[in-house]
Amino acid sequence: MPAITKPMLGRGDVSREQKVELGKYIRDLREARGMTQADLAKAVGMNYYTGISAIEVGRNVVPPERVLAFAEALGVNYKTFARKVLQFTNPWVYVALYADDPKAATAALTEGVPDRLGVPRKGRKQN
Numbered sequence: 001m002p003a004i005t006k007p008m009l010g011r012g013d014v015s016r017e018q019k020v021e022l023g024k025y026i027r028d029l030r031e032a033r034g035m036t037q038a039d040l041a042k043a044v045g046m047n048y049y050t051g052i053s054a055i056e057v058g059r060n061v062v063p064p065e066r067v068l069a070f071a072e073a074l075g076v077n078y079k080t081f082a083r084k085v086l087q088f089t090n091p092w093v094y095v096a097l098y099a100d101d102p103k104a105a106t107a108a109l110t111e112g113v114p115d116r117l118g119v120p121r122k123g124r125k126q127n
Contacts, residue, residue, distance in 0.1 A: 020058035022088035027056040029074040043073035061089050 030040050030052075037049040037056070044066050046052065054060040062070050062085050071081035087094045091109055099105035 016058060018088045018091075019061055022061060022085065023056040023058045025084060025088075026052075026062070026070070026074070029076060030056075033075055035073075040070075040073055044069040061085070 037052040041049045041052045055062060067082050067085055068078055071078045074081065083098070092106060095105035095109065096102050
């Protein structure tokens with residue numbers, strides 16, 4: 001999993017890198033099914049293909065209320081797709097649910113990332 005950037009800490013924001021990775025995953029699934037962005041947009045109930053484009057390039061993420069529609073349109077098991085979306089959009093919840101050692105996995109997510117005051121967490125590398 002890519003490193004988490006400071007904006008993700010405590011605010012629920014998704015880092016640019018995470019959005020890009022999610023977008024690549026979705027683009028690869030779409031292309032494997034021979035769908036255009038317009039085809040996918042129509043299949044998931046979006047009015048414009050530009051919404052799909054924004055997801056695929058990392059400007060946006062899959063709207064939570066459309067996760068099941070995306071999974072169905074892309075031919076992916078619902079739970080598999082939802083798990084992948086969660087991994088990229090909320091890695092803390094993802095590791096709490098799926099990691100063998102959630103505490104260690106959470107610590108790895110924040111390795112070297114400063115706390116809210118900008119002070120590196122104790123025992124972590126300073127930049």
